[in-house]
Amino acid sequence: MLNGKTIVLGVSGGIAVYKAAALTSRLAQSGAEVHVIMTESAAKFVTPLTFQTLSRQPVHTDTFAERDASVVAHIDLADRADLFVVAPATANIIAKMACGLADDMLSTTLLATTAPILVAPAMNVHMYEHPAVQANMQTLRERGVHFIEPGVGQLACGYVGRGRLAEPEDIYAEIVRLMTPDQTLAGRKVLITAGGTLERIDPVRFITNDSSGKMGYAAAQAAQEMGAEVTLVSANVSLPAPRGVKLVPVVSTRDMYEAVMERLDAQDLIIKAAAVADYRPAAQSAQKIKKSEEQMTLVLEKTEDILAEIGRRKKGQFVIGFAAETEHLEEHAMKKVRSKGCDLIAANDVSQQGIGFGADHNELYIFDQNGLVKKIPRSSKLEAARELLRLAAERMNAKGNAAP
Incomplete structure (x- = not known):
């Protein structure tokens, strides 16, 4: 699938280096020409000889170890790359990339490349x-760098949490996707709502839900x-907006309703x-409601059904x-699809x-x-979204709703 493609694989120092070896093997078997750059720390976990054997290419570890007098190695690799992958990427190499530091072979080559990363x-x-x-x-991300999120599980340090390098097959799948982009929505205009709307009770209290967006x-x-x-x-989330997407921030259901209808x-x-939010307070207090009685009645009214x-x-x-849903998923979903005109x-x-x-x-x-x-x-959720959008594109085309 990657026949004829040149992939530069940057390997920085962490216990997950062994997974990078498996990734190198998978890429080479798929026909890619793989050039590995290792940091000094990475070479303490797995030897360069391992990557040389798997890639069938010399492994680069030193900026000044120029093997071919006709080229400057880090510029040559930067120019030849169709894709530059950094796996595993430590906090250190991520910081170097963000700050534009170039103090070893990997960071120098990363700074010189114009290939997708x-x-x-x-x-x-x-x-x-x-x-x-x-x-x-x-x-x-704002500069266009792509990320594949680490997994959650047992870490080498003994902690359990997010931080495990994504599995080689998952990284490989993302590489294939980046090298063979799906443009089935090219020319389409898509509006997406996200997050949980917030309905004020008073200046310090509100009604909302658990949506993360x-x-x-x-x-x-x-x-x-x-x-x-x-x-x-988007309503009330703490997520960075995806690159290239026009963000329209809103707060309440009414805000979202107006933003959507304006652009529909x-x-x-x-x-x-x-x-x-399905309901909001019928009256919003201009001042903080003080605690007085044992009970307080809050009158709610329906929000706009967007x-x-x-x-x-x-x-x-x-x-x-x-x-x-939390129960009777099919029953509630069928009722909704028929009543909402979806x-x-x-x-x-x-x-x-x-x-x-x-x-x-x-x-x-x-x-x-x-x-x-x-x-x-x-x-x-990203892969689920891709599957959903592929289905939508197929159905749009089947209806004769072709892209402009």
Whole structure:
């Protein structure tokens, strides 16, 4: 699948270096020409000879070890790369990339390349969650660097948490995707809602829900990768906006309703992944409500039904709604798809551990007016979003709703 492609693999120092060896073997077997650059620390875990044997290419460890007088090695590798992969990527190399440091062969070559870059972090959970590391990663995302998230599990240090290097097969799949981009939504305009809306009781209290916005943000990233022009209407999340996506921040259900309706007519595809508050206080206090009586009655009124209004107003747009359920999933999903005027409903059981609100994975059941269309098994929310969007693109094309 990668025949004729040149991949430069940067290996930095961590126990997960052994997985990079497996990745090198997989890439070479797929026909790629793999050139490995190792940091001094990486060579303390696995010898360069291992990577040389697997890649059938010399391994680079020293900026000044010039083997070919006709070229400068780090510039030559930077220019030849179709894709530059850093796996494992330590906190140190991520910091160097963000700051533009070039003090060894790997960081120097990274600074010189214009090829797409894929980074696979691996480190202790507390290191990964440190604000400095997260800020460096966000800086790189804004520059167009791609990331494959680390896994959750037992770490070499003894901790259990996020920080395990993604499995070689998962990194390989992401490499294939980057080298053979899916542009099935090219020319489409896609509007996605995400997050949980917030309804004020008084200046210090509010009603909301547990939505993290991760599914909607994953859908926005996937749609942008597939060539769409994406508008993301987002309520109350703490996630960085995907690169290349137009972000429209909102707070309440009414805010989201107005933002969506203002932009509805210009869209080809609408995905309503936001968890909208169904009710809001009938009256919002201008001042903090003081505690006085043993009980307090709060009168609520219905909020705007954004999905139903989209269904009423749509003029050929393809509409996907989401249904977060805790019981009778199929029954509730079918009722929703028929009452809201959707083309598809993506339902998930948020009571299941690992796929509920805030989780990094999801399991979706896709329904249309006639029943279950497809089950997307438990996978990352990004991969689930890609599967959902591929299905949407197929159905849009089948309806004759061709891209402009």
